[in-house]
Structure formats: C-alpha cells, structure tokens
Amino acid sequence: MLRPAPPLRIPPPSAAAWLLLPLSVVANGAVFWPAACLVAITAAGARHYGAMLVWYGLAVGFDHNALVLAPFVAAVLIGARVRWRLLPLAPVFALAMLLARAHAAPPFLALPQPITFPAAPSLWTILQMLPWIGTLPLGGLALTSAFGTAVAYGAWASTQPLRPPEVRERALLCALAIPMVLPGLDPSAFLLAGGLALHAALLERSAPRRRIAALVGIGMLVACSGGVGAAAFGAIAMIGATLLQARAVLKRGAANDNPAMAWAAARPCRCRA
DSSP: OOOOOOOOOOOOOOHHHHHHGGGGGTTTTTTHHHHHHHHHHHHHHTTOHHHHHHHHHHHHHHOGGGGGGHHHHHHHHHHHTOOGGGTTHHHHHHHHHHHHHHTTOOSSOOOOOOOOOSOOSSHHHHHTTSTTGGGSOHHHHHHHHHHHHHHHHHHHHTTSOOOHHHHHHHHHHHHHHHHHHOSSOOGGGGHHHHHHHHHHHHHHOOHHHHHHHHHHHHHHHHHHTSSHHHHHHHHHHHHHHHHHHHHHHHHHHHHHHOHHHHHHHHSOOOOOO
16 A cells, blocks of 8 residues: 655745845846755755755756755765655756756846856866966866865765754855865855855854854955956965864864763853953
C-alpha cells in the first residue's frame, strides 16, 4: 500500500530575505538569487530540507552565481542523510525557472541590466597583477583549486552540527571562500556573502561581526569602482573577511566540543575598549 508523501513544509523567509525579495524587481531581479539562497539557508537551519532544495533550485535556475552555495547545500544533505527522493527537487525547480526565463515569463520586471564589471575581488585578480603569471596554466590551476576547496569544505561541514547559528556561520564561510577561488566571476558573486555578513552583524552586534561585514562591503565597493587593479585591492579585504570568518567558525566548533570553552565563548567580554 502506497502512503501519501508528507507535505512540503516551506518556512517563511527570514527578515533579511523579506527585505531583499521586494528589491528583486530592480535591475531584472539581480538580487533574487541571494534572497532565495537566504531562504534556503533558513530552511536548512529549520531542518526543512525539501524546502531548502526548492529555494536553492530556484536560485540556481535564475542565476549561475548561486552555485557558490553548492558545497554548503551538499554538506547539509550529506550530514543530515536526506532521503534520495528529495534530491530531484533542486534540478526540477532550477529547470522550471530556466524555462520560465527562456520563454520571457520571469516573475520580475524586465528592467535594464545592471552595469557589469570585469573581475570579482578574488585571488585570481591578485595573480593577474603578477608580471610572470602568463607562463602558468591558469585554467587547470583554477579548476583544481576550486574543486579542492569545495571538496575540503564539504568534507568538513558535513560532520558539523545542524543547529541554526552554526548553519548560518558555515553558509557565510562557503559564500566567501568559494567565489574567492573561482575565476571569471564579477562582484555580484559576493552578494550572498554581503547579505549574510550584514545579517550576522545585525543579529549579534559584536565587533568581529561588524569587521567582517565592513570588509565584505569594502571589498565589493572597491572592486566595482574599477578594473582588475581595483578588484585586486578589493580582494585583500575579501581575504581578510574570509580568514576572520574561518577563525570564528572554527572557534565556535571547538567551543561546542568543549563545554568549558563554550561557556567562556558565550560569556560577555568586560574588557575596556
């Protein structure tokens, strides 16, 4: 006897996603994909994995930049041991979004496209400034570094707990680290990282959170102000934000493994400024 499939519970978006969704009509929906990714991350924290796949599929179908979150989604699926029958949700909804856009039926206003910039603030923009870089096989090096980073992140993140705070922290680390090693992107690839960093800074209101959000914002603004040279300077800020976020994530993970360290990390700092 066949039992009916359980209903697909899709939680409401977070406050940050609600703020971004109305803005999706601007510039032909340029910020729809980070807003949809924010909803997918919220669903992952609530353990609604079907909803996570639906929203992530919509984001990927709308903009390929959403692939920067793929290692995080894969790590959640592996860590939670999600049932195989849910996995087709992401490609099905991605294909549906692609078909809708191909037939001139997007759910957004067809406004002029935003100005595009030549390079994202990533490691590759720094390498392009070196005079001898033309002698290196950048294509193979780029694929190897991107694949290695994604696999290393997925192997580590799939063993971590799936509590909402940790899920958001790991999502931000993924949104920073993956576009950092992918060549050929533009600054819009860091929109998700900017939204997550701002969300974390508003939630915790701590100095480290403000530093990360400020570095991400500075990196994007500097990269958008010029060509490869400006993007290289913006990449320095992005590298700093990535290292700070990696340190925060690893410190939180160590605190979760050690109750005494967890109490010390949660204790408010009484140091003088």
